[in-house]
Amino acid sequence: MVQVNTTESISEATRTDGYKITVDLDKCIAAGPCSIAAPLTFLLRDSDGKAVIADPDGDTFEKVLEAARCCPILAIIIKDKNGKQIFP
Numbered sequence: 627m628v629q630v631n632t633t634e635s636i637s638e639a640t641r642t643d644g645y646k647i648t649v650d651l652d653k654c655i656a657a658g659p660c661s662i663a664a665p666l667t668f669l670l671r672d673s674d675g676k677a678v679i680a681d682p683d684g685d686t687f688e689k690v691l692e693a694a695r696c697c698p699i700l701a702i703i704i705k706d707k708n709g710k711q712i713f714p
Contacts, residue, residue: 630679639682644707647690651676651701659696664689677701 630639638648656675666684694702
């Protein structure tokens with residue numbers, strides 16, 4: 627099981643394929659398209675509706691990338707296994 631680190635400001639985890647997903651919770655406006663595009667990866671928390679990572683490997687990488695692209699304020703950051711930011 628991959629560990630997810632969620633604090634007041636971020637939710638982040640590294641997928642088994644090496645991609646790191648970070649949700650900037652200070653930017654997140656709880657719009658929710660990420661949880662529709664990648665429902666096994668992103669969960670809207672009950673307390674404020676903001677997106678947190680439930681399981682970074684829950685959906686395919688393509689679905690996770692699509693979820694990041696759907697975010698209206700680009701609060702989801704994806705880096706490759708070398709640490710290079712690939713989105714946004």
